[in-house]
Amino acid sequence: MPSSRVAAATLALVLTATACSSGASGPAGTAEPTLTLAVAADVSTWDPAVGAGGNSLGYLQAVYSSLTTLNPDFSVSPGLATRWAYDAAKTTLTLTLREGVTFSDGTPLDAEAVRANLRRGLDTPGATQSALAGIADVQATGPAEVTITLKKPDPGLLYQLSMVPGMIASPKAFATLKTHPVGSGPYVLDLTASTRGTSYTFVRNPRYSLPTPYGFGKVVMKALPDTNAMANAALSGQVDAGGVPMATLPQVEAGGLAHRTMPGLIMGMWIVDRAGKLAPPLAKQKVRQAINHGLDAEGILKAVDKGHGSRRTQMFAAGTPAYDETLNTRYPYDPDKARRLLAEAGYPDGFELTLPSENTYVPALYPIVAQQLGQIGIKVTYKPVTSNLITQQYLAGTYPAFMYTYTATENWLDASLFLAKGGVFNPFHTEDAKVEGLLDEISVADDAARGPLLRELNAYVVEQAWFAPLYASRNLLVWKKDKVKVEAAADQLFVFLRDYRPVSSS
Amino acid sequence: MIKQLSRRLLGAAVLLLAITAITSLLTALVPDPTHNLLGPTATAEQILAKQHELGLDRPAGERYLGWLAGAVRGDLGVSWFTGLPVAETIAARLPVTASLAVAATLVSAVLGIAFGLAAAVRRGALDRLLQAVAVLGFAVPGLWVALLLIIVFAVQLRWLPATGYVAFAESPAGWARSLVLPVAAIAAGSVAAVAAQTRNAVAAVLARDYVRTLRGRGLPRWRLLLRHVLRNAAPTALTVVSLQFIGLLGGAVVVEQIFAVNGLGSLAAASASRADIPVVLGVVVVGVLIVLTVNLIVDLLVSWLDPKVRTR
Secondary structure, eight states: OHHHHHHHHHHHHTTEEOOOEEEEEOTTSOEEEEEEEEESSOOSOSOTTTOOOHHHHHHHHHHOOBSEEEOTTSOEEESSEEEEEEOTTSOEEEEEEOTTOBOTTSOBOOHHHHHHHHHHHHHSOSHHHHHTTTEEEEEEEETTEEEEEESSOOTTHHHHTTSGGGBOOOGGGGGGTTTSOOOSSSEEEEEEEEETTTEEEEEEOTTOOOSSOOOOSEEEEEEOOSHHHHHHHHHTTSSSEEEEOGGGHHHHHHTTOEEEEEEEEEEEEEOOOTTOSSSGGGGSHHHHHHHHHHSOHHHHHHHHHTTOEEEOSOSSOTTSTTOOGGGGGSSOOOHHHHHHHHHHTTOTTOEEEEEEEOSSSOTTHHHHHHHHHHHTTEEEEEEEOOGGGHHHHHTTTOSSOEEEEEOOOOHHHHHHHHTSTTOTTOTTOOOOHHHHHHHHHHHHOOHHHHHHHHHHHHHHHHHHTSEEEEEEEEEEEEEOTTTEEEOOOTTOSOOOGGGEEETTOO | OHHHHHHHHHHHHHHHHHHHHHHHHHHTTSOOTHHHHHOTTOOHHHHHHHHHHHTTTSOHHHHHHHHHHHHTTTOOOBOTTTOSBHHHHHHHHHHHHHHHHHHHHHHHHHHHHHHHHHHHHHOHHHHHHHHHHHHHHHHSOHHHHHHHHIIIIIIISOOSOSSOOOOTTTOHHHHHHHHHHHHHHHHHHHHHHHHHHHHHHHHHHHTSHHHHHHHHTTOOHHHIIIIIIHHHHHHHHHHHHHHHHHHHHHHTHHHHHHTTOOOHHHHHHHHHHTTOHHHHHHHHHHHHHHHHHHHHHHHHHHHHHOHHHHHO
16 A cells, blocks of 8 residues: 555656746747646656656656657557567567657667667666566667567557656666666756755756657756645645645635546555465455455545545556446445355355554555454454555565555556466466466457457456455646646546646647 | 863764664664565565675674774765765755754744743743743644644745745745744744743742842843843753754654655655665764754853853
């Protein structure tokens, strides 16, 4: 619940931001507006090879361009790569690079630079390494052509190449990237005008040559980890835009700020011990379904997130091919049915279950869950876990189930993480023939066939009740309407730097 | 005086060694941070390599001696998480905390001593009012005061910034503006503490025989108060002020968070929660040095003000 909640709040709000004051000078000497963005956390590293969570994505996108560009529907369009093609077996991906691109230090971008970056990501422990884990080899097969060989088909690779793992840094700057980024993105970091940990100033990169336009001459990103501080900064006009707690909606409206809600995190129980190694009852489908029926998701949503969210029974993001709205009615709150299912599974008197708890992210959740599961006969005992060890312990197979918040993104990526046998979020590495078979089919399916297969996978997992999702929360993005326009689709999960435009521009 | 100073400096060095040694040994009990550093997908070999790189495969005592050897040369190591030198990281945060702590201490000292002196001399309604306000000052949490100040002066009136710290070198006026609200929030409680202690100390001195004698000899009132009463009451006030200052170094975390100013307090909290040991040790060293320095200065001031102390 830890990092994920923070990361999600981040991912969704990454680039909430900012202030438009005049300042930087445009190419023709005209003053260009400055954008001041509030970001939910400090940047964790400037080195894309190490990889960074959602909190850092916005910072890195200012200075680096990635091989592909993410679209709101999770498809990708050209970035540093203008074309790409898979072979028939979908295990070889050939990228054709954009010509004339130069890093901000003057080094030209070529196939060797891309190969060196991807190789570095594969050899450096961290999030990038795990994102690129499906890559067997990378070769520069021409001055502007890179060939990636995969261990097996990976439909999520092009998505990964649009995010931090696909960001390309100047090879000359590898040794110092952790603190001094050098990329080919729209801006360069002005360290003299930045205060590490607090505020980062970006000025236009004169060598930027990609077609995506950025309307601000200067961008300032302020790290405001405290949600109240972020709200106060937005309400007092210190930043032009930012993500603020949903609870501040009345003040936001009274203050005349523009706003929109954005998809947030999926909150729920991850029943990871599906084979019943630590908790034998969880091996039974009816027990897992009983947990789904036994938790009052609507009530928990009201108690924990003040009702700002919507009921979910599935783990995939709304608007993605796998998502099926009709599934959300599959497990209505029904403690009687839950008790019946437990009895049918052979547990008429319930059973004891040890779960982890934390007191940093959603402390209010734990007593409610224990009380509701207690009502259907499952006696929950909590073992407190310190906040910085949550992900480590949850993913180490220490607990049969845990409450967790998750930012669902691209379907294949999510399925690989928490459904596949080798998935990091499948800590017991439970294997299911049906799921593995569907994943194999999806991995080589064409675009038309992939959607129905993903929906079939989703429906199967919901019926198996591998999770007990409760609801998807909402986040609030606010901005000064007289200075900033947010050009993003209605239910877009990420609002990126490129989506902010000065009001003065067309 | 020189003998006293040498003794104090020697004691300070021993204390610094002891505290850093204990902190270092305590950090050996912290769960291994390499998993958090490398992420959930790190292999066993990668974790071993990282542990070796960070020195976590060496005994705690050996690690401490290695750190100490660097520290005496001014090298406090490198943050395990950011890769930045610890000294540089602390140097970036120190001016923030120092600005907050010094400004809040000055405000509480000046206002606290003035209020305390006035209450002790005037007595009556003023004294009772001060005591009531002091109780209120103790009772109201700084967090609440901070939020109230932000809502009124930043969100509604927009006179002052709600968040952030502006470096003095960047803009002296901006620096002052960025300090007003956090300093007011911090000082609200400490003014009350200093005023209450000063009031009691001054009242005790005023009741002494020699004060009555001096008053009887016709000494001007202001001279009596400043030269004789306040000088004798000053050690108490100074001690309270120094304790407030020291408390601010680490205790301003909440205020730092609300105003989004990144000082030593938030650095210590963040580093401790993710087990960034080199930074934790660096903050401890700097914190201990500041406390020892402040205590030394206060002791010297007190012994200058009160000759009896020197003879002890």
